[in-house]
Amino acid sequence: MKFILNTAVDPHFCALFDSAGKLIECHKWTNRRRDGAETFDFLESHKAEDLKINFCGGVAGPGGFSSLRAGAGILNALAFAKKIPVHQVRADRWIAEFLGSKDFVLNSFGDGVWVLESGELIRMPVGGAAEKFSDTPIFVGLLPPEKRGKFKKTLDVSLERAEKVLLEVLEKTQPQEIFHPDYEFPPV
Numbered sequence: 786m787k788f789i790l791n792t793a794v795d796p797h798f799c800a801l802f803d804s805a806g807k808l809i810e811c812h813k814w815t816n817r818r819r820d821g822a823e824t825f826d827f828l829e830s831h832k833a834e835d836l837k838i839n840f841c842g843g844v845a846g847p848g849g850f851s852s853l854r855a856g857a858g859i860l861n862a863l864a865f866a867k868k869i870p871v872h873q874v875r876a877d878r879w880i881a882e883f884l885g886s887k888d889f890v891l892n893s894f895g896d897g898v899w900v901l902e903s904g905e906l907i908r909m910p911v912g913g914a915a916e917k918f919s920d921t922p923i924f925v926g927l928l929p930p931e932k933r934g935k936f937k938k939t940l941d942v943s944l945e946r947a948e949k950v951l952l953e954v955l956e957k958t959q960p961q962e963i964f965h966p967d968y969e970f971p972p973v
Contacts, residue, residue: 786801786802786804786809786836786840787806787838787840788842789843790824790843791843791856792843794876794891794892794927795815795927795929796944797814797815798812799811799812799823800812801831802952806953808949811948817849817852820851820852820856824856824859841860841869842860842872842873842952842958843873843964844879845873845876847891848966848968849969856964856966857966860873861963861964864964870960871961873958873961874955876891877906879954880927882950883950883951884942886940888918888921890923891906892927892928893908894969895969896910896911897910897914898910898911898928900917908969914935915935915937922938922939922940923940924942926942926944
């Protein structure tokens with residue numbers, strides 16, 4: 786079985802796939818304070834100790850410190866317990882693959898947003914990003930409503946299948962011994 790976890794981009798989710806990559810179940814939530822509990826309950830409901838997990842991976846960030854720390858702890862513990870490597874990908878690479886476009890912004894947990902420029906994530910104020918992309922339809926579905934409303938031209942995209950694309954992107958990444966979160970803000 787394959788297990789993936791996203792605690793970087795809303796909605797957060799975890800999912801199990803069979804060995805052929807067919808989705809068994811996906812569980813989603815929006816309360817960032819429940820990342821550990823939601824994931825634990827999901828794994829418990831599938832008898833985690835009996836799961837034959839041979840692949841695990843997740844979204845490294847950027848994202849909130851506590852959410853990414855919880856995700857890293859879960860993935861690293863699972864990788865250690867199952868004696869398997871862990872795969873990780875940054876949110877921008879996953880979303881670009883999912884959309885088939887680089888015209889999107891990611892939520893920043895401060896007052897700005899992340900935009901993709903020349904392959905790099907750049908943090909900028911919401912107003913600056915909205916002005917810069919005023920002539921480009923841009924996917925803003927990953928933003929809270931107060932930030933989303935600043936953009937005039939938006940792409941209408943459903944996030945269905947996002948977990949399947951995440952698995953596909955993770956399967957292409959080089960496995961590692963340890964999952965390293967990409968915190969938006971350094972820990973204090």
